[in-house]
Amino acid sequence: MEKYSVFVPKLVTRKESFAPGHRACVGCGEALAVRLACKALGHDAIVVSATGCMEVVSSPFPETSWRLPWIHTLFENAAAVASGVESGLKALVKKGKRPDREIGIVAMAGDGGTSDIGLQALSGALERGHDLLYICFDNEAYMNTGIQRSSATPFGASTTTAPAGKVSIGQVTWKKNLAAITAAHDIPYVATACPSYPFDLMTKVKKAVSKPGPAFMHIISVCPTGWRCAPDLTIKIGRLAVETGIFPIYEIEDGEYKMSLDLAELRPVQDYFKLQGRFRHLSEEMIKRIQDRVSKEYARLKEKAACSQKQKS
Amino acid sequence: MARRIGIEVSRSIAIAVKLANVDVVSAYPITPQTHIVEDIAELVANGELEASFIPVESEHSAMSACLGSSAVGARTFTATASQGLELMHEVLYVASGMRLPVVMAVANRALSAPLSIWGDHSDVMSARDTGWIQIFAANGQETFDNVLCAFRIAEDRRVLLPVMVHLDGFHLTHVIEPIYIPEADEVAKFLPPFEYPLPLDPDKPVSMGAFGPPNIYPETKKAQQENLIASKEVILESWREFAGVFGRSYEPLECYQCQGAKVLLLAMGSFSETAMSAVDYVREKGDEVGLIKLRLWRPFPFDEIRNAVKDADVVIVLDRALSFGGPGGPVCSEIRSALYGLDKRPKVVGFVGGLGGRDISRDGFVDMIRRGVEIARTGSDQEFEMFGVRE
Numbered sequence: 001m002e003k004y005s006v007f008v009p010k011l012v013t014r015k016e017s018f019a020p021g022h023r024a025c026v027g028c029g030e031a032l033a034v035r036l037a038c039k040a041l042g043h044d045a046i047v048v049s050a051t052g053c054m055e056v057v058s059s060p061f062p063e064t065s066w067r068l069p070w071i072h073t074l075f076e077n078a079a080a081v082a083s084g085v086e087s088g089l090k091a092l093v094k095k096g097k098r099p100d101r102e103i104g105i106v107a108m109a110g111d112g113g114t115s116d117i118g119l120q121a122l123s124g125a126l127e128r129g130h131d132l133l134y135i136c137f138d139n140e141a142y143m144n145t146g147i148q149r150s151s152a153t154p155f156g157a158s159t160t161t162a163p164a165g166k167v168s169i170g171q172v173t174w175k176k177n178l179a180a181i182t183a184a185h186d187i188p189y190v191a192t193a194c195p196s197y198p199f200d201l202m203t204k205v206k207k208a209v210s211k212p213g214p215a216f217m218h219i220i221s222v223c224p225t226g227w228r229c230a231p232d233l234t235i236k237i238g239r240l241a242v243e244t245g246i247f248p249i250y251e252i253e254d255g256e257y258k259m260s261l262d263l264a265e266l267r268p269v270q271d272y273f274k275l276q277g278r279f280r281h282l283s284e285e286m287i288k289r290i291q292d293r294v295s296k297e298y299a300r301l302k303e304k305a306a307c308s309q310k311q312k313s
Numbered sequence: 314m315a316r317r318i319g320i321e322v323s324r325s326i327a328i329a330v331k332l333a334n335v336d337v338v339s340a341y342p343i344t345p346q347t348h349i350v351e352d353i354a355e356l357v358a359n360g361e362l363e364a365s366f367i368p369v370e371s372e373h374s375a376m377s378a379c380l381g382s383s384a385v386g387a388r389t390f391t392a393t394a395s396q397g398l399e400l401m402h403e404v405l406y407v408a409s410g411m412r413l414p415v416v417m418a419v420a421n422r423a424l425s426a427p428l429s430i431w432g433d434h435s436d437v438m439s440a441r442d443t444g445w446i447q448i449f450a451a452n453g454q455e456t457f458d459n460v461l462c463a464f465r466i467a468e469d470r471r472v473l474l475p476v477m478v479h480l481d482g483f484h485l486t487h488v489i490e491p492i493y494i495p496e497a498d499e500v501a502k503f504l505p506p507f508e509y510p511l512p513l514d515p516d517k518p519v520s521m522g523a524f525g526p527p528n529i530y531p532e533t534k535k536a537q538q539e540n541l542i543a544s545k546e547v548i549l550e551s552w553r554e555f556a557g558v559f560g561r562s563y564e565p566l567e568c569y570q571c572q573g574a575k576v577l578l579l580a581m582g583s584f585s586e587t588a589m590s591a592v593d594y595v596r597e598k599g600d601e602v603g604l605i606k607l608r609l610w611r612p613f614p615f616d617e618i619r620n621a622v623k624d625a626d627v628v629i630v631l632d633r634a635l636s637f638g639g640p641g642g643p644v645c646s647e648i649r650s651a652l653y654g655l656d657k658r659p660k661v662v663g664f665v666g667g668l669g670g671r672d673i674s675r676d677g678f679v680d681m682i683r684r685g686v687e688i689a690r691t692g693s694d695q696e697f698e699m700f701g702v703r704e
Contacts, residue, residue, distance in 0.1 A: 044515045048381065049522075061529050064520035069513040071384050072522035073407045077377035080369060084339060084381025084389075085513065087365035091336035091387050095363060097506075098386075103515060121377065124370030 012202070013039050015067075022065040023057040027231025029222030029238060030054060030137045033195040034108065037135060037219075038068060040205035041104050046071070046085055050078035050109035050118060053144040054137065076117035079125035079134055082107035086130045104133065104209035111138040111152035115176045126185040126214045133208045133215045136178060139223035147226040151176040154246070155293075156286055157278045159226075164281040174293070182216040183252045189215035190252040191260075196238030200249060200260050220247045228277020240272040245298035256308035257301070269294055315495045315559070322453040323486045325494070326392070326418050327352030329460040331362045332500040336387035336507075339367040339378035344397040345430055347420045347486045353390075372397040376404035376415070383413035384521055386512035388464065391415065394482055395422035398436045402443075408475040409444030410537060411522055414467035414507075415475040417445075418460060421582065421633075422482035423669040431670020432482030434582065434633040437610075438643045444537055446476040446544055447610040449581045453490030455608075456480045458561055461504060465551045468507045472544045479610070481583040483670060495559060503558045545612045565614035567606040568621055570596060574603030575626045576686055577659070578678065581607045581644055584631065584667055591678030602682055607644065615651050622652065625659040629685035631700070633667045641665060641697030660689040666700030677701055 017038035024031035034054055038047075049055045049072040058065040059072065073081050086105045092098040107125075109118055114136035122134060141159045142148040149162040149171055158170035183190045189211045193201040201219065208215035222238050224231040241247040245266040251258045269291050273279040282290075320328075326349045330338065338357070340350040356362040365382070369375045375391050383389045393401065398419055408415050421437050423429040437447070446466060450456035456478060463476040480486055511519045525533055545565070556562035570592050571577060580588050585606040592604045605621050605628075607614075622628050632642020640646050645663035652658040662685040667673050673681070681700055688698070 046385075046513045046515065055522075056524055059520055059523040061523040061525050061533075064523060066520045067518055069515055069518040070520045071381070071513060072524075073377065073380050073411070074403060077374060077380075077404065080374035080377035081381040081384075083367055083369070083374070084337065084378030084383075085385055086381075087339070087367050087378065088337050088382030088385040088387030088389070091363070091365040091382075092385065095336065097336075120370060121374050124374055127370075128367065 011199070013042070015039070017041065017067045018058070019065045019067055023060070024053070025225045025231070027224040027234045029195055029234045030139055031057065032234070033137055033201065033219045033221050036195055036198050036201050037106070037205045040202035041068065041106060041209065044102060045104040045106055045209070048078050048082040048085060048105070048107045050107070050113035051075040052110040052113055053139070054108060054110070056144055075113055077121050078107040078109045078113060078118060079121040082132045082134070083125045083128065083130045086132050105131070106209065107132060107134040109134070109136055110144070111136060111140060112142045112150045115152045115178055116150050122182070123185065126182060126187050126216065129213055131212055131214070133205070133217065135217045135219060137219050137221045139221045139226060140175075141226050143223050143226040152178070156282050156290055158281060159278070169282065169286055170278070178218045179216070179252065185214070186255070187214045187216060188212070188254055192218045192220070192247065192249050194220045194238045194242050194247060194249055196235045196242065197249060197261070204251065226278070228280070229275050233275055237272065237275055240267065240275070243267045244269045244272045245294050246272055248298060248301055250301065250305065256312065257305040258308065259302065259305045262302070262305070266295065266298060315493045315499070317491055317493050319489050319491050321348060321487065321489050322456055322480060322492070323348035323420070324352050325453060325457045325492045326460055327356060328494055329457050330390050331356050332495065332497055333388065333390075333461060333464045333504060335362070335364050335390045337365045337367065337379070337382035337389045338391060339369055339375045339382065339389070340391050340393070341369050341372045341375045341397060344372060344400060345394055345422070346397070347392060347394065349392040349418055372400040373404060376401035376408065379415040380404065380408060380411070380413055383408075383415050383509070384513050386507065386509035388468070388507040389415045390417070392418040392420070394420035395424060395430070395436045398440055399424065402440065405440055405443040405445060410533070412473040413475060414473050416460065416463040416467055417475065417477050419477050419479050420482045420486040421479050429669040432484050433668045433670065435635070435668070437477070437479055438634040438636070440477070441611070441643060444474070444541060445611065446474055446541070446548065447479060448476065449479045449608055449610055450485065451583055451585045451606055451608070453485065453488070453492045454561070455563070456485060457492050457494075458555065458559065458563070461500060462551050462555055462563070465504050466544065466548050469547045469551070470510060472540070472547050474541060474544055479582065484583040499558060503555060541612050545614070548609065563608060565609035565617045566621060567608060569604040569606065571603030571605065571621065574601045576600070576602045576682065577605055577622055577625045577628045578602065578631070578682060579605040579607060579628055579644070579648065580631045581610065582633065584633065584673060587673065587675055588631075588678045590675045591682065594675060595679055595682055613647055613651070618648060618651050619655065622659050627662060627686055627689040628659045629662045629664065629682060631667070631681065632663065632665045635665050635668065645697060662688045663697035664700040665697055666702070671701060673701060
């Protein structure tokens with residue numbers, strides 16, 4: 001990475017479409033991911049936000065961090081609003097009321113707004129084939145409202161509505177696989193990303209908006225407040241999520257799997273867990289159980305990617 | 314020249330939407346829908362209407378997509394009814410709060426449980442306070458005309474508020490009526506193109522839907538309230554212009570045979586047509602009764618109501634919705650509160666009837682008038698009476 005640092009200012013636009021001065025917590029991985037995504041989007045984009053952390057920190061009237069046209073309405077409907085934006089623009093262009101130019105329409109929501117309350121609207125938008133990108137910034141719980149569990153909360157994490165206690169380990173269900181669910185809609189592009197790998201993230205956002213049809217991105221967003229970790233460890237923890245195989249980064253392009261970071265060996269999940277208070281209570285037995293599942297799923301994912309490569313050649 | 318044709322009222326709305334040259338229609342087919350959107354989909358499929366038709370996966374998404382398309386400056390329409398209106402409930406507030414001029418036809422129907430697909434006003438009354446302009450049509454022509462008016466009212470820069478046009482489920486949606494259908498050039502004279510002042514546009518970025526902390530929220534609500542009240546002037550102006558182009562005029566309420574009437578019946582929607590014949594009948598028998606057809610439900614026409622009943626002794630109000638455990642029907646409540654502050658005011662008698670598609674015939678209205686007069690004379694320990702309902 002060091003050798004690149006000289007060139008970074010040349011590689012990435014200095015323009016901040018998600019302006020500084022917003023009220024995200026110190027070390028917020030999501031704000032960083034949104035910032036990078038906005039840099040990748042450039043000028044011609046419209047952002048539709050769901051209710052959640054990013055909406056609240058970025059838009060207390062009369063202030064706004066959005067230098068892109070931006071609309072927020074409700075919690076569960078970002079995909080539907082974005083569908084309307086896309087269809088509206090399409091109709092206006094057809095009738096000559098708007099110039100015909102490519103505008104990236106991007107819906108942004110958290111894990112609650114995507115995997116729980118907004119899943120139906122998301123499925124509808126993907127199925128209908130709107131030309132839009134939906135990004136789920138996943139901080140693995142309802143952080144904006146006080147760290148309540150969602151269906152994206154990982155097994156074993158302690159949250160305020162699934163707390164670890166004398167007879168509970170906290171979350172007892174496994175994280176919903178959003179990439180698989182969205183890929184099952186046979187859309188042209190699905191990708192996972194992590195702001196600890198900024199170039200990978202930005203490349204994927206660019207690819208996702210430039211490909212015609214619906215695209216979905218699942219971006220892990222470290223949340224120091226909810227994960228009970230030190231705010232200066234955001235980038236490190238993001239890397240560990242990827243390096244342990246807990247959150248592998250990959251693409252599914254036209255049905256073909258491709259690992260963005262193909263790891264021969266995974267770091268133990270414990271490396272990731274030990275930096276976070278939400279996993280502090282886990283017994284060795286539980287950690288082993290999680291490790292087994294993570295290893296198995298990572299192997300399965302690699303198999304899919306290998307299979308796609310084989311079919312290609 | 315306008316043609317007068319026999320057509321199902323729902324289908325005529327699709328023609329009105331086509332004549333308005335809408336850009337986006339977003340709708341869900343069930344919970345329940347009418348022929349309105351089926352016909353629009355057909356018009357789009359045949360290339361007769363150049364619009365994006367979004368067949369969404371729920372009414373919640375139907376209205377949400379309307380927000381998005383309206384925000385980019387596209388003329389936007391949807392239709393719904395009953396459970397569908399309830400499902401989009403929270404989104405309705407956003408449309409008005411964000412000043413997005415969506416137009417929606419609502420086929421007024423009962424709510425579950427028990428399941429009923431038939432007409433009444435239960436669905437709309439829960440949407441009463443959503444900040445939408447709301448117009449009730451009494452017949453097919455009124456529905457057709459007011460859908461055209463709705464676009465003009467909603468999109469006027471002084472207004473920029475969403476509009477609901479209410480038509481009674483089945484009693485209007487599924488009947489065939491003779492309706493004057495104007496030519497496109499006549500409609501173009503009345504309805505200017507939609508120019509949203511600050512649409513979502515990368516060249517002029519705006520933030521829409523900021524969150525409102527306590528230091529600003531009440532001011533936004535006050536502004537919204539004042540804006541809705543002020544929209545009445547534009548509504549009246551639009552109706553006047555409409556009369557100028559098409560020759561049919563509308564008012565917030567219509568008085569039928571009210572001259573010298575000491576007893577007034579008041580109804581909203583298609584039942585007021587049946588009530589007219591009851592009024593004729595009772596007048597033939599020598600009793601001086603009249604009828605007020607309430608058309609503009611929001612903003613509520615306080616002055617017009619006060620003026621219309623100023624010489625009456627009794628106002629009998631029919632509601633097609635029930636406020637459970639409350640003072641009776643919502644319309645009756647509004648009338649009572651509109652008149653309470655007057656020094657001289659008529660007695661207001663409330664009936665709730667016609668729920669879940671139960672019909673009220675001419676003779677039914679005649680009975681209602683007689684019973685209402687009796688209650689006004691003797692008084693009652695009930696806040697209201699359920700009409701035409703078995704014990």
